[in-house]
Amino acid sequence: MIPGGARNNPRQVEMMMRRLGMTSEPVPGVEEVILRTKTQEHVFRAPEVTVLTVQGVRTYQVVGSPEIRPRGAGSARTESGASPPPQAPSGPPEEDIRLVMEQANVSHEEAVEALLAAHGAPAEAILAIMTREPR
Numbered sequence: 001m002i003p004g005g006a007r008n009n010p011r012q013v014e015m016m017m018r019r020l021g022m023t024s025e026p027v028p029g030v031e032e033v034i035l036r037t038k039t040q041e042h043v044f045r046a047p048e049v050t051v052l053t054v055q056g057v058r059t060y061q062v063v064g065s066p067e068i069r070p071r072g073a074g075s076a077r078t079e080s081g082a083s084p085p086p087q088a089p090s091g092p093p094e095e096d097i098r099l100v101m102e103q104a105n106v107s108h109e110e111a112v113e114a115l116l117a118a119h120g121a122p123a124e125a126i127l128a129i130m131t132r133e134p135r
Contacts, residue, residue, distance in 0.1 A: 023053045033062050042066040091115075096122045104129040 017024065027049040035042040047064030092115035100111035103126045110129070118124035 021055050025051050025053075027051060027060075033064075035066075036071060039071050041069050041071055043069065092120055096120070096125075100125050100129070 030047055030049045031045070033044040033047050033049065035044075044062055044064040044066050047062045049063075050061045052059045052061060092112060096115055097108060097111045099122050100106065100114055101108060104111070104114070106114070106129055111125070114125035114129050115122065118128060
């Protein structure tokens, strides 16, 4: 809540935001925003999108009514009929694999195995390798 009645005066609100290091700018021409969870997609068609920057951190505000659908229901093909971009490879990121390989001095396969066992946490994978019994 902004004290002194500034909530009724947009100019005062803008000045207060500037003093606090906040900027707000609309993103023109947004056609669609899709939020994907493991099981659903929230599709906002023609939403109002605003970028709020506070001390260097950018927050996106999406205003509109979403269409909620099961994941993948409308994304099999784009409107032009082209296939969607290929899925990212599953498994740990290559940079995590390299880190575990270097730090624990193990092969690529051992690093991947340790990362999968550690649910993708490189530090846990390295510790698990370093504390296991020698083979």
